[in-house]
Amino acid sequence: MVESVMTMENNGLSQKADNTRENVMYRNGKRLRKRPMGITVLGGIMLVGGIFCACAAFSRLPAKILGLTLSGWPAIMIYLLQAGISIYIFNGFLRLKRYAWSVYMIFLALGVVNKLIDIISSGSFDPLAPIVLMCLFGYYVYRKKQIFVN
Numbered sequence: 001m002v003e004s005v006m007t008m009e010n011n012g013l014s015q016k017a018d019n020t021r022e023n024v025m026y027r028n029g030k031r032l033r034k035r036p037m038g039i040t041v042l043g044g045i046m047l048v049g050g051i052f053c054a055c056a057a058f059s060r061l062p063a064k065i066l067g068l069t070l071s072g073w074p075a076i077m078i079y080l081l082q083a084g085i086s087i088y089i090f091n092g093f094l095r096l097k098r099y100a101w102s103v104y105m106i107f108l109a110l111g112v113v114n115k116l117i118d119i120i121s122s123g124s125f126d127p128l129a130p131i132v133l134m135c136l137f138g139y140y141v142y143r144k145k146q147i148f149v150n
Contacts, residue, residue, distance in 0.1 A: 035096055036147070038140055043093030046104075050086030053079045067117045101141065101148040108138045 056063075057079035062071040065078055085107055092100020112134055115127040 035094070036144060039093050039096070039144060039147070042137060042141065043090045046086045046093065047090040050083040050090065053083035053086060057083065064114075064118070066114060067121050096148050098148045098150045101145060104141055105138065108134055108141075112138075 057076045060071075061075065061079075062069050063075035063078045064070075070078060085103065089100050089104050089107065092103065112131055115131045115134070118127045119125060119131075
């Protein structure tokens with residue numbers, strides 16, 4: 001099968017576009033991937049979320065996870081774990097690493113389950129908007145799976 005290849009110059013970078021959906025940049029013979037703006041924005045959101053989780057840990061706020069409300073050292077450890085995972089995902093999103101995609105999907109699933117348990121336990125539909133946003137973000141990242149490599 002013959003593929004069509006087109007090379008374009010862009011600020012000293014050449015871009016190779018072929019029949020595959022890969023968007024690859026080359027600089028000095030090295031292969032670079034072009035990160036979509038949406039992945040960059042979601043990475044920034046994960047970084048800000050990690051910073052807020054670290055602040056929550058140091059302010060000793062109670063943590064709600066899977067229907068339980070924890071305070072004290074368990075809450076601090078949960079917030080620090082969430083902060084670490086968020087910063088880990090941020091780093092992986094910037095480097096387009098496959099582990100970041102996998103960890104994000106697991107983190108997203110746990111977040112949706114946590115919010116669904118909040119809805120069931122409280123009887124309020126207030127957590128419904130965050131669930132919808134999480135699902136939209138998850139769908140976007142799922143659609144961009146091919147750009148994440150090891």
